[in-house]
Amino acid sequence: MNLRGTWTLFKRETHRFLKVNMQTVAAPALTAILYLIVFRYAMGDRQVPGMEVDYFTFLIPGLAMMTMLQNAFANTSSSIVIGKVMNVHIYLLMAPLSAIEMVIAFLAAAVLRAVIVATVFLLVLTPFVDLSIHHFGLVLVYGICGSIIMGGMGLIGGMWSENFDSMSMVNNFIILPLTFLSGVFYSIKQLPPLWQQASHFNPFFYLIDGFRHGFLGVGDSDPFLSIGIVAGFALATVLTCWHLWRIGWRLKE
Amino acid sequence: MTPVALSVNRLCKSYSNGKEALKGISLSVPEGSFFALLGPNGAGKSTLINIMADTVVPTSGSIEFLGHDMFSERLWCKGNIGVVPQEVAFDPFFTPREVLSMVCGLYGQKPDMNWINDLLERLELAEYADKNTRQLSGGMRRRLLVAQALVHRPPLVVLDEPTAGVDVKLRRRLWYYMRELNASGTTILLTTHYLEEAEELCDHVAIIDRGNVITSSGMEKLLHEVAGSYLWLRYRDGWELGAADAEALSEFNPRMHEGQLCLTLNRMHLRQSTFHHAYESAMQRFGPPLDAGVCEEDLEDVFLRLTREEAV
Numbered sequence: 263m264n265l266r267g268t269w270t271l272f273k274r275e276t277h278r279f280l281k282v283n284m285q286t287v288a289a290p291a292l293t294a295i296l297y298l299i300v301f302r303y304a305m306g307d308r309q310v311p312g313m314e315v316d317y318f319t320f321l322i323p324g325l326a327m328m329t330m331l332q333n334a335f336a337n338t339s340s341s342i343v344i345g346k347v348m349n350v351h352i353y354l355l356m357a358p359l360s361a362i363e364m365v366i367a368f369l370a371a372a373v374l375r376a377v378i379v380a381t382v383f384l385l386v387l388t389p390f391v392d393l394s395i396h397h398f399g400l401v402l403v404y405g406i407c408g409s410i411i412m413g414g415m416g417l418i419g420g421m422w423s424e425n426f427d428s429m430s431m432v433n434n435f436i437i438l439p440l441t442f443l444s445g446v447f448y449s450i451k452q453l454p455p456l457w458q459q460a461s462h463f464n465p466f467f468y469l470i471d472g473f474r475h476g477f478l479g480v481g482d483s484d485p486f487l488s489i490g491i492v493a494g495f496a497l498a499t500v501l502t503c504w505h506l507w508r509i510g511w512r513l514k515e
Numbered sequence: 516m517t518p519v520a521l522s523v524n525r526l527c528k529s530y531s532n533g534k535e536a537l538k539g540i541s542l543s544v545p546e547g548s549f550f551a552l553l554g555p556n557g558a559g560k561s562t563l564i565n566i567m568a569d570t571v572v573p574t575s576g577s578i579e580f581l582g583h584d585m586f587s588e589r590l591w592c593k594g595n596i597g598v599v600p601q602e603v604a605f606d607p608f609f610t611p612r613e614v615l616s617m618v619c620g621l622y623g624q625k626p627d628m629n630w631i632n633d634l635l636e637r638l639e640l641a642e643y644a645d646k647n648t649r650q651l652s653g654g655m656r657r658r659l660l661v662a663q664a665l666v667h668r669p670p671l672v673v674l675d676e677p678t679a680g681v682d683v684k685l686r687r688r689l690w691y692y693m694r695e696l697n698a699s700g701t702t703i704l705l706t707t708h709y710l711e712e713a714e715e716l717c718d719h720v721a722i723i724d725r726g727n728v729i730t731s732s733g734m735e736k737l738l739h740e741v742a743g744s745y746l747w748l749r750y751r752d753g754w755e756l757g758a759a760d761a762e763a764l765s766e767f768n769p770r771m772h773e774g775q776l777c778l779t780l781n782r783m784h785l786r787q788s789t790f791h792h793a794y795e796s797a798m799q800r801f802g803p804p805l806d807a808g809v810c811e812e813d814l815e816d817v818f819l820r821l822t823r824e825e826a827v
């Protein structure tokens with residue numbers, strides 16, 4: 263085990279976002295305020311059908327999770343794509359780190375960024391909305407699994423992309439639709455039956471729903487059953503990353 | 516026999532576009548040597564180096580490095596090699612000093628600040644040590660890459676055209692620095708297009724062309740045994756060597772070089788060459804030359820002759 267090497271790579275991957283406070287603190291704080299203005303004050307305190315919560319309280323955990331997922335994805339994908347464009351990824355290929363050490367360092371940094379950003383986001387909103395946590399364990403498990411999954415997706419997307427264009431294509435055509443259709447903005451009980459069924463095939467649905475369940479104590483699926491699905495998905499993502507890094511997928515000639 | 520640092524065995528590489536860059540090359544680099552890997556553009560030098568760096572996957576063959584199989588003991592081997600890739604790469608988020616401590620950490624070592632300062636000093640980067648790498652010129656970036664390859668003090672350093680695009684004076688200093696490293700026990704393998712400097716400073720040489728090794732030996736041995744002498748003859752300006760003449764003089768491997776006809780002189784017995792025969796033959800066909808002389812081949816001549824013979 264090259265522990266120091268893994269730690270060094272982890273530090274490198276956190277360096278960029280920790281150095282740029284705009285990304286870690288200001289950006290999530292700003293989105294939080296925007297959501298507050300748009301959804302709280304413009305939409306009023308409508309209730310979510312079938313649940314005993316108002317729309318804004320329902321929305322916030324989902325939005326926090328979405329922010330986490332997007333940040334985890336951004337951290338790994340941008341690092342790999344910038345590395346490829348600037349040709350510095352060869353220094354990772356040359357370093358005496360095994361594939362699993364690489365993947366662990368990348369994902370740990372992605373999770374850290376996701377957690378910091380979500381914390382800032384929620385802290386800004388605490389004065390305006392009741393954020394009592396119903397089940398902290400659920401929040402933690404879903405938050406971390408979600409970040410691992412998206413960090414891993416970012417790693418895979420980054421390896422696949424040749425440049426920033428193809429990266430933003432992955433982002434706009436795969437990641438964005440999946441997050442929007444995951445039930446951040448609605449309860450799937452509001453959907454027609456066909457779409458309700460379809461939602462169950464969207465892994466993001468379980469992530470958002472489980473995370474929200476941790477806060478509100480209510481949701482669209484059984485959160486403890488979904489943990490299996492989410493953890494399995496996280497494991498599959500890690501294994502895929504490990505395999506792809508090992509063969510140098512789209513990184514080595 | 517000196518121990519071998521690196522032994523390449525029948526290494527092949529075909530790229531995904533079908534290009535056969537290495538056609539089963541075998542080489543051995545003695546421990547402690549200062550080894551020049553020479554070859555025209557496209558010969559496969561970078562491909563070989565990138566396979567060692569693990570950025571290119573070989574199709575077949577093997578490499579043994581200090582007694583370790585490079586492909587089955589990858590991590591050990593990576594930890595003990597420092598590679599300077601041909602293409603300049605730099606990390607836009609860090610300063611040279613940060614880059615060097617980071618590379619050190621990736622190799623599992625605690626950054627040794629004295630050594631890092633020493634490297635920055637010797638590679639003339641001290642002034643820019645704490646500026647963003649974006650501000651470095653092309654030559655500085657290349658020197659930073661050299662520092663990156665040395666920072667974990669590997670016993671083998673591989674440099675792919677480290678002196679390309681570096682001005683003459685600096686190039687000299689860079690060469691002497693490598694020479695010094697070599698003297699302190701580091702095995703150095705490098706590619707370069709500056710054959711004069713390679714001849715002066717390297718002690719081993721291999722010439723490869725189109726994915727094959729043409730020759731590989733000690734520098735002195737090559738210059739002694741492979742390098743011959745040649746007769747050069749100058750005729751009036753614009754004089755050309757016709758195809759029929761070339762055919763008639765084929766035993767001397769005739770060629771034009773800087774407006775002169777060059778005829779290779781073969782060694783016959785001790786201290787006697789084919790000089791007379793060559794001169795007579797040229798006189799018969801072209802009459803007396805304006806000027807003529809005999810030259811010993813240097814590394815560049817040998818290189819040109821061998822890589823051209825290969826092309827025929």
Ligand SMILES: Nc1ncnc2c1ncn2[C@@H]1O[C@H](COP(=O)(O)OP(=O)(O)O)[C@@H](O)[C@H]1O
Pocket residue numbers: 515530531532534535536554555556557558559560561562563
């Ligand atoms: N990534 C690649 N894909 C396809 N062909 C390549 C690639 N890299 C190099 N080649 C080809 O392989 C041959 C050897 O290239 P290279 O190893 O770079 O030569 P050198 O470094 O000696 O100039 C060349 O013909 C080159 O065009």
Ligand SMILES: [Mg+2]
Pocket residue numbers: 560561562601675
């Ligand atoms: Mg090259």
